[in-house]
Each structure stands twice: as C-alpha cells, then as structure tokens.
Amino acid sequence: MFGSKKGNLFADNKPTLGQCDPEFIDLFTRFAYDEVVNEPGANHPDLDDATRSMAILATLLGCQGTDAFETMLPVALDGGVSPVQVKEIVYQAVAYLGFGRVLPFLNIVNETLVARGVTLPLEGQSTTTPETRAEAGERSQIEIFGEGMRGFAQSGPEETRHINKWLADNCFGDYYTRGGLDTRHREMITLCFLAAQGGCEPQLVAHAKANIGVGNEKAFLIAVVSQSMPYIGYPRTLNAIRCINEAAASAK
Known part of the structure; x- marks a missing residue:
C-alpha cells in the first residue's frame, strides 16, 4: 500500500515531484514507504495498514500538511480506513488544533x-444531546484518565473554570463520545495531533499516559x-x- 506513490507524488495536472525532483522522490519514497514501514523496531502487531494510515492522517493534520494529507487520503481509504473514520479524525482534530487549522482538511475530505x-452527509455519529453531553464527557474523562477527573469541570480558579467545563462537555462530551472510532483509536490520534504540532509537551505526556491506560502500550x-x-x-x-x-515511567 505505502509503496505505490513513486513518480506521481502530489500530481494534480501539474509537473510532479517525480518529474521535477526524481532524486529526492527516490530518496523519500524508499525511506518513508519501504524502510520505515518495514523496520521491525518501528512496528507493532496492533499497527495494521488501516491504523497506520489513521495515525499518518492525524499527524498530517497536526503539522498542517494539507498537500500531503490530500495525497495520503486515497491511500488510507483504499487501505481500509472508512469514510466515517476519516471524518471522525478530522472532527476530533478541531478540539486539539482549532477550527481555523482544520477547515482546509475538512474541505479536502469532502472533495x-x-x-x-460517497454520498454526503454520512450517517450521524453523535451519541449525546445538549442535555447529556456534560455528564457523558465526564464519564469519558474518568474512563481515560481515572477517578481524579470526577468533578473536574467544576474545579480550578473561577476565572478559568469555564475552560475545564468546555474540556468536559465539548472536547470529551461532543467528540470522544461519538461513534466511528473506539477510545483506543481516539487516544492514538490525539497523541498524533499533539506530537505533530509541537509545543504541547505537558499535554503530550498526559495523553501518552492516557493511551497506556486504555491499552495502547508503550511499544x-x-x-x-x-x-x-x-x-x-x-x-x-x-x-x-x-x-x-516519561508517561510510561510514571504509569508504573
């Protein structure tokens, strides 16, 4: 799946990188689509092609790689990632990257x-209502981070308490409770969003620990x-x- 792009990377009725930069394309495709994919130390039994593709799409969202995302999206869809899963990855990215950075990717997916x-809109995946989202979000936080999250929405300094409330009802209540992706995949893509955008190391440690807690082991x-x-x-x-x-050491 990942070895089929040589020569036409980023083609759009324009000169391709394979035509203009053949030496670079040979170098990059051998590394990214062969060596990295087949390196034993960079693999895991749970990392099948579809899961690998989901991680790469989330990573490209995180680093704002719109052109590469547009190129990799058909590969992901052909490799077993469903349209619903793609949409859920993009939707969840809004909570971690913001709408301003995610909108171009949503347009790419739709196009x-x-x-x-594919007929749009897809079947809805929401499982909450405006009345239930806060409670459902807290349940999701507790499932992922533990009992210490109970009452988190009402905690902290008064002037910033609304952010904790939004984390519970919006980030977790609106997004994590949706269908299409299970908790393990949602935590995996969150890790990718945070790692790719950089500057989020405290959150990255927290979500790495959360990943381990929901079954995504360190390896x-x-x-x-x-x-x-x-x-x-x-x-x-x-x-x-x-x-x-750091997260794995603190989780022991």
Missing part, C-alpha cells in the same frame, strides 16, 4: 469523498510515532518519544 462517489506508541517521523521530522519525533517514556 475526495464526493469524487469517489505501540513508539511504533506510531516512528511511522509518523517522515512527516514531522526528527526533533518532534524525539520529543514525542521522550514524552512517551
């Missing part, structure tokens, strides 16, 4: 799905970050691994 004959998280490395570079990859190691 790609329509071109592939799996390192494999996910390793597969994302070609898209975010070595510094953010090494920062993410440091955060994973």
Whole structure:
C-alpha cells in the first residue's frame, strides 16, 4: 500500500515531484514507504495498514500538511480506513488544533469523498444531546484518565473554570463520545495531533499516559510515532518519544 506513490507524488495536472525532483522522490519514497514501514523496531502487531494510515492522517493534520494529507487520503481509504473514520479524525482534530487549522482538511475530505462517489452527509455519529453531553464527557474523562477527573469541570480558579467545563462537555462530551472510532483509536490520534504540532509537551505526556491506560502500550506508541517521523521530522519525533517514556515511567 505505502509503496505505490513513486513518480506521481502530489500530481494534480501539474509537473510532479517525480518529474521535477526524481532524486529526492527516490530518496523519500524508499525511506518513508519501504524502510520505515518495514523496520521491525518501528512496528507493532496492533499497527495494521488501516491504523497506520489513521495515525499518518492525524499527524498530517497536526503539522498542517494539507498537500500531503490530500495525497495520503486515497491511500488510507483504499487501505481500509472508512469514510466515517476519516471524518471522525478530522472532527476530533478541531478540539486539539482549532477550527481555523482544520477547515482546509475538512474541505479536502469532502472533495475526495464526493469524487469517489460517497454520498454526503454520512450517517450521524453523535451519541449525546445538549442535555447529556456534560455528564457523558465526564464519564469519558474518568474512563481515560481515572477517578481524579470526577468533578473536574467544576474545579480550578473561577476565572478559568469555564475552560475545564468546555474540556468536559465539548472536547470529551461532543467528540470522544461519538461513534466511528473506539477510545483506543481516539487516544492514538490525539497523541498524533499533539506530537505533530509541537509545543504541547505537558499535554503530550498526559495523553501518552492516557493511551497506556486504555491499552495502547508503550511499544505501540513508539511504533506510531516512528511511522509518523517522515512527516514531522526528527526533533518532534524525539520529543514525542521522550514524552512517551516519561508517561510510561510514571504509569508504573
């Protein structure tokens, strides 16, 4: 799946990188779509092609790689990621990246799905109402982070307490409770959002620990970050691994 892009990367009725930069494309495709994919230390039994693709899409959202996202999206869809799963990855990104940075990706997804004959809108995935989202969000926080999250929405200094409320009812109540992705996949893509955008190391440590708590073991998280490395570079990859190691040590 990941070895089929050589020569036409980023093609759009324009000169391709394969035509203009053949030496670079040979170098990058051999590394990203062969060496990285097949490296034993960068793999894990739970990291099948579909899961790998979900991680890469989330990583490209995090680093604002719109052109690469548009190129990888058909690969992900052909490799077993469903339209609903793609939409859920993009929707959840709003909570971690903001609407301003996510809107271009949502447009890319819609254009790609329509071109592939997918009828939009897709079946709704919401499981909450305005009346139940806060309670459901707290349940999700407790499931992921533990009992210490009970009452979190009403905690903290008064002037910023509304942010804690929004984290419960919006981030977790509106997004994490949706269908399409299970909790393990939602925590995995959150890790990718945070690792790829950088500057979120405290949150990255917290979510690495949350990942471990919901069953995404340290070796799996390192494999996910390793597969994302070609898209975010070595510094953010090494920062993410440091955060994973810190989280794993504190989770013992």
